[in-house]
Structures are given as structure tokens and as C-alpha cells.
Amino acid sequence: MALLQISEPGQSTAPHQxxxxxxxxxxxxxxxxxxxxxxxxxxxxxxxxxxxxxxxVRYGQDGVFAVGVEAAARxxxxxxxxxxxxxxxxxxxxxxxxxxxxGDLPYDFxxxxxxxxxxxxxxxxxxxxxxxxxLRVLRQRAEASLGGEITGAVITVPAYFDDAQxxxxxxxxxxxxxxxxxxxxxxxxxxIAYGLDNAAEGVYAVYDLGGGTFDISILRLTKGxxxxxxxxGDSALGGDDFDRRIAxxxxxxxxxxxxxxxxxxxxxxxxxxxxxxxxxxxxARFHVKLQSGDxxxxxxxxxxxxxxxxxxxxxxxxxxxxxxxxxxxxxxxIKGVVLVGGSTRMPMVRAAVAEFFGQAxxxxxxxxxxxxxxxxxQAHLLAGNRSGDDWLLLDVIPLSLGIETMGxxxxxxxxxxxxxPIARAQEFxxxxxxxxxxxxxxxxxxxxxxxxxxxxxxxxxxxxPPMTAGAARIKVEFEVDADGLLAVTAxxxxxxxxxxxxxxxxxGLSDDDIARMLRDSFDHARDxxxxxxxxxxxxxxxRLLDAVRAALAADGEALLSxxxxxxxxxxxxxxxxxxxxxxxxxxxxxxDALSTATDDFAARxxxxxxxxxxxxxxxxxx
Amino acid sequence: MAVTLTExxxxxxxxxxxxxxxxxxxRLGVRTTGCSGLAYVLEYADEVKPxxxxxxxxxxxxxxxxxxxxxxDGTELDFVREGLNEGFQFNNPNVKNECGCGESFNV
Numbered sequence: 001m002a003l004l005q006i007s008e009p010g011q012s013t014a015p016h017q018x019x020x021x022x023x024x025x026x027x028x029x030x031x032x033x034x035x036x037x038x039x040x041x042x043x044x045x046x047x048x049x050x051x052x053x054x055x056x057v058r059y060g061q062d063g064v065f066a067v068g069v070e071a072a073a074r075x076x077x078x079x080x081x082x083x084x085x086x087x088x089x090x091x092x093x094x095x096x097x098x099x100x101x102x103g104d105l106p107y108d109f110x111x112x113x114x115x116x117x118x119x120x121x122x123x124x125x126x127x128x129x130x131x132x133x134x135l136r137v138l139r140q141r142a143e144a145s146l147g148g149e150i151t152g153a154v155i156t157v158p159a160y161f162d163d164a165q166x167x168x169x170x171x172x173x174x175x176x177x178x179x180x181x182x183x184x185x186x187x188x189x190x191x192i193a194y195g196l197d198n199a200a201e202g203v204y205a206v207y208d209l210g211g212g213t214f215d216i217s218i219l220r221l222t223k224g225x226x227x228x229x230x231x232x233g234d235s236a237l238g239g240d241d242f243d244r245r246i247a248x249x250x251x252x253x254x255x256x257x258x259x260x261x262x263x264x265x266x267x268x269x270x271x272x273x274x275x276x277x278x279x280x281x282x283x284a285r286f287h288v289k290l291q292s293g294d295x296x297x298x299x300x301x302x303x304x305x306x307x308x309x310x311x312x313x314x315x316x317x318x319x320x321x322x323x324x325x326x327x328x329x330x331x332x333x334i335k336g337v338v339l340v341g342g343s344t345r346m347p348m349v350r351a352a353v354a355e356f357f358g359q360a361x362x363x364x365x366x367x368x369x370x371x372x373x374x375x376x377x378q379a380h381l382l383a384g385n386r387s388g389d390d391w392l393l394l395d396v397i398p399l400s401l402g403i404e405t406m407g408x409x410x411x412x413x414x415x416x417x418x419x420x421p422i423a424r425a426q427e428f429x430x431x432x433x434x435x436x437x438x439x440x441x442x443x444x445x446x447x448x449x450x451x452x453x454x455x456x457x458x459x460x461x462x463x464x465p466p467m468t469a470g471a472a473r474i475k476v477e478f479e480v481d482a483d484g485l486l487a488v489t490a491x492x493x494x495x496x497x498x499x500x501x502x503x504x505x506x507x508g509l510s511d512d513d514i515a516r517m518l519r520d521s522f523d524h525a526r527d528x529x530x531x532x533x534x535x536x537x538x539x540x541x542x543r544l545l546d547a548v549r550a551a552l553a554a555d556g557e558a559l560l561s562x563x564x565x566x567x568x569x570x571x572x573x574x575x576x577x578x579x580x581x582x583x584x585x586x587x588x589x590x591x592d593a594l595s596t597a598t599d600d601f602a603a604r605x606x607x608x609x610x611x612x613x614x615x616x617x618x619x620x621x622x
Numbered sequence: 623m624a625v626t627l628t629e630x631x632x633x634x635x636x637x638x639x640x641x642x643x644x645x646x647x648x649r650l651g652v653r654t655t656g657c658s659g660l661a662y663v664l665e666y667a668d669e670v671k672p673x674x675x676x677x678x679x680x681x682x683x684x685x686x687x688x689x690x691x692x693x694x695d696g697t698e699l700d701f702v703r704e705g706l707n708e709g710f711q712f713n714n715p716n717v718k719n720e721c722g723c724g725e726s727f728n729v
Binding site: 002003005006007008010011037038039040044045047141144145146147 | 635710
């Protein structure tokens, strides 16, 4: 029994039509998955109620494998096989990684073309595989929570990710069995979560202070679409730095002796808890029991924390100033500021941001969840569960896309107004016996006939194995990505031979052209249908004529008497004559007549075929 | 003639309406569609039409158009959890048969 969700007024989905789509924040330190349920974006917790999945995968000895909390728990004892923060290595070569992390990582890197890999006890792993494991856990969580397979996902990436890093993220999703509806920039996702896409047009700032990184993005919203104007940040500044400062303070204030690694880690963990507690309280107890058995028992108040962290907060403001300059906007132009990342819960950070931008930032969503929530809203929309009226009108196909079929007809494969990105496939077959190649003509338009549509591309699929007409199965797939790029692939199913072409369908078409093509299709709807119907009976007639002629040539002498043959030949002539005219019913009648006249002949051919297949074989061998 | 919510369902509906920020109640109904004839409508209601019928159940307003009521009269709407999955379930005494997943039905 499916469990139902509440829809927006008038938008109940048809049964079985509700598409389960999720938004995934694939983060450096942790990842999470969200969806739109009961028309509200919500994050999905695991069976223990935990929302954040640490982005850590452990490939231990003897096939030990863990993702998330279990992997994180063993990080200290098995650092080489416990891979954390692989997002930093996505789409990066060894040289890049070595440059940014001079030997401060415990991993055994292996150089490989395109992207660095890491040697673990369970073999060499690429960052893509590691990310795929994280995505797989989130996918399973989402499927358990939504009661079925996921249609697609929107995955967020930093705005500064280049093509290689984005492609690596897409590959990871594919490996995890997720269809990527779109990659979305993290700051854009955060802005969408706050519904800013429906807000006034203008410039917005997204301030993202995470565990280990700081990012500032300046976005401009025009007609419901966000454009990233500038990004900046500090890849080595985050909440962990505050924890370290607090731990140092504890060592000084408690006058602690030199400590071992384990004690230092304990201090840092406690520092983090105290820091979090101070977001809602004035003072908190700092309590740790050292390995030596000595207790550390201190009290930290907000004033001290502020003095400890003041210059860290100031350090975030310099990239903010730079990003504003790069974007060419004034602080006064900023319409709203969105906070992302757990560290922005600290009142001192909020105060500094408010002062810098001269306005209170948006804080009512959980800063750890805001990116995933925005991605979920986008995914909900892209999957076709519409919740807005004029959302993202730019991202639809303006005119239908299709291919030419026999008779000069257009078979539409992607309908007009389908939301991007989209992929649709349809199977076609050969028309003639022994046909080994197929010419594929890609067209755009609403009309039924090739001559009335716009030709986009031609290509040929060769190497189809010779078969009787109609036996080959050729799958033609149309794929339009988020940028409106169309790729058409034709694939013969039994041999796997493929041919492909890429085009940009919107190229060179103005709004006026599109409007005219649409108007024509309405004006000529009746003619087009008639033309299509005529072309269809003509194609059927051709196929029948071909088949009968071939059969006569093969078995006519053996199986038919002269009178029978003459009767059939007369009907062939009649049909061939009707075929060149435009009288649809005449063509159909002549076709029917020929097909009735050959019924007996076809039956005899079948019998003969079976007889020759069975001849000379004993009953046991069949 | 009535349609009711379980206490749990009512509490969830109220929570969702509060989160959504607007809505006068919950609209229940049926539409003709689906593999088995009829499908449930479960939507937020932003307005009550003059012909609508209204019921109160555990403090939540349930709004139904008169045509739909015949098919769902006596229904109790429940909120259930199955593992991580959760959602609403119609316990409708009028149903003669339904498709495997219960999303569409016949009376």
C-alpha cells in the first residue's frame, strides 16, 4: 500500500505518477539527502535519526568496509585506509593534490591519468568510487524513506568546480545508480531553499562557513535564474580552527603539561562541544579527563570565545570584500544574505556578517541542511512534480524534437515544453530485407511532415547485421542536457553498434521563428493529419509490395499455379497504381485486396518452410 | 455522512500546514483516473468553495466536494510509518477493489 503525501491545491499527481526525486549535498565533511514531502522540503534521517552522513569511507583489512559514522569512528586508528574529504581530490591530478596538501595527508596516493587515486587495504580507489559509496548510502536511505526507486537526483557542487570536477561528480552518481537531473551550485541551492528564486530580482550573497572551508558567493537573480557573479573564500578556514583555538586556550588556562595525540584529540572534541553549547548559552563547562587521570575542568564564556575567534571571523571578511569587487557590486546592492554551514550558528559570526553587509542574514533554516533542501526543491521540480506556475520557463524545449521515418513523416521523440534535462528513447526497425545501414535525420518542429520541420542533423548507423525487414531493433535515444545540448544516439540492440551526433537545437532560432512554427502547426493541423494518414498507408503498401515481390521471386514457381500467380500479379499492379495517387482509401483497399489474395500463398510458404526444416529428422531429435 | 482523521493524522496535517505557512484545511476527494478507475486527492486547501462540505476532526478542518463524498464517506485518514517511509493512508469502507499499491481503486 503506497503511502500518500499532501499536494499543493490542484496538483495531485495521477496514481503511480509521483516521481521520487531527491536533492543531495555531497559535502567535504558530511553529506545529506533531502526531498519534498507533503509539499515541504525535508531532510531524510537514517534509521538512528541521524541526518548528517560523515563523508568518510573505510576500506580496511580483510574486506572491512564502512561508510559514515562507522568509518569515522576508526579514522584515528586506521588513517591510511579511512578516506575522508575526497571531495578535495575529485577531478584532480596528483600534482594538484600535492601542491595544495604538501604531505599533510596520511594517504598513499597513486598517480593515474586524469585523476589521482588512493591505495587502500582493499585495493586502489579513485575519488569517484569513494564518492559513489557515499551517494549509494544516501540513495538507499532515500529509497527506504520514500518507499521506492528514486527517479533522479540533483547533486550540489561548489560554484568554483570546473568541468573535470563536475564530470567526476556525475560519474560518481552514475556509479551509485543515481540519475543526475542536474548539478546545482551550492550557493544557488541555498538561495533556492530560502525561496529567493521567487523573490525580487537582484544580487544576493551566500556566506558558507563549514567545518574546514569558507566560501563566499555573489549571485544575481534574473527571471528566476541565478547566475554566479563571483566566488571567493579560504580553503583552510572553518569551524575546526575555532576548535583548535579553544583547545589551545584550555592548555594555557589549565596550565597543562605537554600532551599526547590522544589527549589533544580529546581536548579538540570537547572544544567543539563547548563551542556549540555557547551558541545558545553564556558560559559552558570544559571538562576532560586526561590519560594521566588528571581532570581538566574549566569554564569558557562567550566573551572569551569571541576574543579567541575574533581574527578568524575577520579573516572571512577579506574574501567577501574581494568577491564583491570581482562581481562589480556594492555592499548596498546586496538584497539578501544567506548563511550556510554549521559554523554560522555562532552568534559572533552572525553578528560580523550582519555588520559587514549592513543587514540581518537569513537564518531560519538549519545552515547544515540549507543546501540539500534547495537541491530537493529543484529536484522535485525537474522530476516533473510541478509546484510553481512559471518556474524556470527558460529550461524547456521550445519545439518538439524527432526523427524522419519512412514516407517523409516525423516521429516526435521529445515533446515540446518538456523540462530540461531530458532523455527519451524509442525503438525503430529496418524497412527492407538485409538492410545494413540506417540514415537518421534529426528534426525539430510541430508539423507532421519532414518538409515542414527544421532539419537539425543527419547521420548514419552502419553495421546493422542483415536481417529480414522489421527484425532489427534500433534504439534511438535523444538526450538534451541542462544547457540545451542535444545528443542523438542510435544503437542496434543485438550487436551494440552505435552512431551519434550532437547538436544545439536552439541555435539560430529566434522567438519569432518559434512562434511562427507553432502557429503553422495549429493552422495546418487537419492537413498534416491527412498527409500523415496517407503517408502511412503508402508506407504500408510499399512494405507489402516488397514482401510479395520477394516471395513470388523465391517460391512463386514452386508453390503457385499459373492462374494463382496471375491473380496476385494483377493485384500488385492495382496496388502500385493506387499507391502513386493521393486517395487514401483506394490505397488501403488495394492493399487489403493484395493481402487477401496472398493469404493462401503465405500459408503454403509457411508449410513448406516447416517441412524443409523437419525433413530427414527423426521425431526424437526435435 | 462524515470523513475523519485519526489523531495522529490530524497532528501531522496541522504541523505541515504550519510549516507551509498557509492553508485553511485539508482537501480530500477522488478523481477519475488511474488503472483502477478512481484516485484519491489529498491536498492543502487555501479556500473553501460554496458547495464544499466541511468536517472537523481533532481540530483539523477537512474539506470535501459533494461529488467525492459518496465515494469516500466513512473514510478514516491515518498517518502511518513503515520503517523510514511515512505518509497518509485512506481506510475507505466503500472500496471494492484497488490496484496493488492502493493508489487507485473502484467502488
